[in-house]
Amino acid sequence: MIxxxxxxxxxxxxxLIPAIVVDAETKDVLTLAYMNRESLQISMEKELTCFFSRxxxxxxxxxxxxxxxxxxxxxxxxxxxxxxxxxVNKDGPACHLGTDSCFTNPVFESDTNHAFSLAxxxxxxxxxxxxxxxxxxxTYLFEKxxxxxxxxxxxESTEVIIAGKAEDKAETIYEIADLTYxxxxxxxxxxISLEDIHSELARRHVIDHKVKQEKMGGQQG
Numbered sequence: 294m295i296x297x298x299x300x301x302x303x304x305x306x307x308x309l310i311p312a313i314v315v316d317a318e319t320k321d322v323l324t325l326a327y328m329n330r331e332s333l334q335i336s337m338e339k340e341l342t343c344f345f346s347r348x349x350x351x352x353x354x355x356x357x358x359x360x361x362x363x364x365x366x367x368x369x370x371x372x373x374x375x376x377x378x379x380x381v382n383k384d385g386p387a388c389h390l391g392t393d394s395c396f397t398n399p400v401f402e403s404d405t406n407h408a409f410s411l412a413x414x415x416x417x418x419x420x421x422x423x424x425x426x427x428x429x430x431x432t433y434l435f436e437k438x439x440x441x442x443x444x445x446x447x448x449e450s451t452e453v454i455i456a457g458k459a460e461d462k463a464e465t466i467y468e469i470a471d472l473t474y475x476x477x478x479x480x481x482x483x484x485i486s487l488e489d490i491h492s493e494l495a496r497r498h499v500i501d502h503k504v505k506q507e508k509m510g511g512q513q514g
Contacts, residue, residue, distance in 0.1 A: 294465050299330055303375035307344060312377045314387065317366045318484075318491055319412060323387035324395040326355075328377065333368075340365045342379060361385030411487060414474075419481050440484055444476045 304310050315423040316323055325343040329337065332352050335343040342355040356362030365380040367426040370501040381501055389396040421431035433440050456464040480486070 297370075299333060301374060302333075302370060302377075303373065304329065305375075307347075309347070310375065310377060312342075312344065312368075312379050314342060314363060314379045317380045317382050318488075319410075321394055322396055323381070323383065323393070335375075336365060338367065342381060356384060359385065361387070363387070383424075409476075415477055415481065416479055417442075420475075422481055423441055431478060434475075435482065439479075439482055442475065442479050443444055446472070446479055449475050 302310055308329045310333070311331075312326050312328045313319065313455070314323045314326065326342075327347060328343070329345045329352075332345045334342040335352070336352070338459065339354070342365060344353055344355065346353050362384045363379075364384070366380040366382060368377055368379050383393075386393055388397070418431055421429050422435045425432045425436070449468065452468040453465065453472050456468045480490075
């Protein structure tokens with residue numbers, strides 16, 4: 294628990310502070326809303342986002358009517374303490390229009406600068422399966438089927454071991470990237486999502502945290 298004085302935040306003349314809500318898993322910006330002291334306090338107590346509606350002039354707990362709650366992971370103030378970033382795990386769409394994020398209208402996209410994400414790579418790999426592209430190595434793997442994909446996962450695993458044993462950092466990074474790609478192909482082939490893996494790792498993290506707590510308690514006792 295962090296001891297933070299809410300009164301040290303700089304609310305505007307209407308008693309509000311902007312809250313940028315970000316998906317804890319994807320790091321996508323979900324929405325921009327506003328909080329006052331009361332809604333911020335409720336948010337921290339319930340660990341659910343609670344905002345102040347400027348149009349209705351009232352508090353509203355996100356998900357109270359839709360079920361699309363946002364479970365708060367953390368809240369961070371900026372350097373001037375006049376804006377907040379709220380990291381959340383969401384139960385459903387963040388936007389009232391039913392989209393994951395309120396930010397869905399592209400304004401500008403660079404032709405030279407590109408963003409990379411595992412989610413984007415998964416989408417590209419999936420596209421090579423659903424819309425086969427001639428000459429694509431990924432499409433070739435899907436056409437050959439599960440046995441071929443599993444063989445490549447095995448081969449790349451061996452390459453990672455060899456590079457790691459040689460303590461060659463650059464080569465190990467290269468081979469881990471190869472292995473990651475082939476594992477993602479396997480995931481698409483078997484209908485496994487990044488969310489499935491994320492949930493499993495999160496479940497293990499909770500278990501590990503509990504074990505550590507029990508060990509610490511035993512040592513103290």
